[in-house]
Amino acid sequence: MDFKLTDEQRLIRKAARDFATKELAPNAREWEETHTFSRAVFDKMGQLDFTGLYVPEEYGGTGVGRLTAALIFEELAKGCFATAVYMSVHNMVVSLIYQYGNEEQRERFVKPLAMGQKLGAYSLTEADAGSDAANLSCRAAKVDGGYLVNGTKLYVTSGGVADIYAVMVRTDESQKQKGISALALEKGTPGFSFGPFEAKMGLNATPCTELHFQDCFVPDTNLLGEEGKGFNMALGALNGGRIGIGACAVGLAQQAFDYALNYAQKRVQFGRPIISFQGLQFLVADLASEIEASRLMIYRAGSLMDLGEQCALEAAMGKRFATDMAMRVTTEAVQILGGYGYMKSYPVEMYMRFAKIAQIFEGTNQVQRIVIARELTKTKGGKRQDLY
Numbered sequence: 341m342d343f344k345l346t347d348e349q350r351l352i353r354k355a356a357r358d359f360a361t362k363e364l365a366p367n368a369r370e371w372e373e374t375h376t377f378s379r380a381v382f383d384k385m386g387q388l389d390f391t392g393l394y395v396p397e398e399y400g401g402t403g404v405g406r407l408t409a410a411l412i413f414e415e416l417a418k419g420c421f422a423t424a425v426y427m428s429v430h431n432m433v434v435s436l437i438y439q440y441g442n443e444e445q446r447e448r449f450v451k452p453l454a455m456g457q458k459l460g461a462y463s464l465t466e467a468d469a470g471s472d473a474a475n476l477s478c479r480a481a482k483v484d485g486g487y488l489v490n491g492t493k494l495y496v497t498s499g500g501v502a503d504i505y506a507v508m509v510r511t512d513e514s515q516k517q518k519g520i521s522a523l524a525l526e527k528g529t530p531g532f533s534f535g536p537f538e539a540k541m542g543l544n545a546t547p548c549t550e551l552h553f554q555d556c557f558v559p560d561t562n563l564l565g566e567e568g569k570g571f572n573m574a575l576g577a578l579n580g581g582r583i584g585i586g587a588c589a590v591g592l593a594q595q596a597f598d599y600a601l602n603y604a605q606k607r608v609q610f611g612r613p614i615i616s617f618q619g620l621q622f623l624v625a626d627l628a629s630e631i632e633a634s635r636l637m638i639y640r641a642g643s644l645m646d647l648g649e650q651c652a653l654e655a656a657m658g659k660r661f662a663t664d665m666a667m668r669v670t671t672e673a674v675q676i677l678g679g680y681g682y683m684k685s686y687p688v689e690m691y692m693r694f695a696k697i698a699q700i701f702e703g704t705n706q707v708q709r710i711v712i713a714r715e716l717t718k719t720k721g722g723k724r725q726d727l728y
């Protein structure tokens with residue numbers, strides 16, 4: 341991997357950093373407390389070309405790729421983790437529809453999504469289908485000209501505020517994975533409604549809702565790819581999505597770390613700044629190293645994906661490592677601030693609450709370990725593959 345960023349990547353990162361500093365960071369706490377999702381902020385990110393990062397210009401995107409996207413999400417997460425997360429999900433959805441959609445669907449769905457006119461959401465999870473996502477039961481029965489969808493999807497990031505939903509449904513009861521298909525569903529379709537915004541530990545600036553389908557007619561023209569291929573599409577999308585979530589975790593951890601280090605340099609106990617105690621110096625040295633290690637893992641996974649190489653292993657490793665790291669760094673940031681860290685008048689307790697979700701969604705970190713082990717033990721022609 342070439343560790344030198346291009347001039348273009350530096351410029352894009354600076355644009356994301358400036359935006360996060362000016363528009364996100366000053367508002368993140370208030371949005372979190374008032375459960376406010378700002379559509380105006382999404383519109384601005386569309387103007388900054390952050391909404392179509394994986395699709396080419398002819399479809400309204402910029403096609404800058406995964407590594408550059410990781411730089412953007414990392415910066416956005418420093419300002420507002422919740423915003424960075426839904427942007428990562430949005431871009432994952434745009435990419436999924438672009439990859440599997442036909443020309444008409446690319447015009448109808450991908451263009452407005454990539455141009456930031458519409459917001460995308462991803463819906464795989466159900467009450468009895470979390471880690472075991474292939475167990476989903478939301479039913480799309482074949483009828484003349486389309487499907488009649490019935491069932492409930494759970495925990496959809498940007499649920500209710502998003503315009504276009506990539507929804508995994510069961511089209512064949514006799515199969516498990518192969519009975520799942522992907523539909524693009526538009527908000528406002530008769531029979532498609534939302535549950536209330538979930539009350540969450542954090543990430544409250546991004547709504548999360550159930551999706552309810554009651555005899556919801558979806559035309560054939562909204563089927564993405566082929567029937568029965570939806571599960572593979574959903575998992576493929578998550579590969580890239582994990583790089584995005586890993587990048588968000590790196591940004592969140594960096595923000596928490598910077599705050600705690602700055603505090604430790606100013607806070608005086610026993611007549612000297614607490615950073616002068618070796619106990620804290622060793623801690624911050626370890627935390628900084630772990631953030632950097634995570635960053636490199638995420639950048640490498642992004643680069644591999646940009647090169648069109650297999651990256652399921654690297655994406656799962658990166659997501660697992662970076663999000664566990666973010667949990668540790670944000671928890672230690674609270675510790676470094678002592679009692680002040682526990683108070684809502686300081687931001688680190690919020691960062692700690694944010695970090696927890698990153699270990700859970702887009703595949704829990706136990707599921708990442710399953711993916712990692714599976715990739716490590718894969719064989720080709722009876723032989724284990726040489727990975728390095």
Ligand SMILES: Cc1cc2nc3c(=O)[nH]c(=O)nc-3n(C[C@H](O)[C@H](O)[C@H](O)COP(=O)(O)OP(=O)(O)OC[C@H]3O[C@@H](n4cnc5c(N)ncnc54)[C@H](O)[C@@H]3O)c2cc1C
Nearest residue numbers: 462463464465470471472495496497700701702703704706
């Ligand atoms: C805020 C939020 C936003 C979300 N956004 C979305 C979204 O936009 N779209 C979407 O589709 N979903 C979304 N989800 C759902 C999320 O992806 C799932 O919650 C997650 O995949 C875990 O599923 P579960 O909650 O059913 O947990 P379960 O699968 O019930 O797991 C419970 C525990 O058991 C462990 N476990 C399960 N199976 C195994 C195993 N085989 N080996 C070892 N451990 C195992 C898990 O790691 C976990 O610790 C969101 C969730 C939250 C909380």
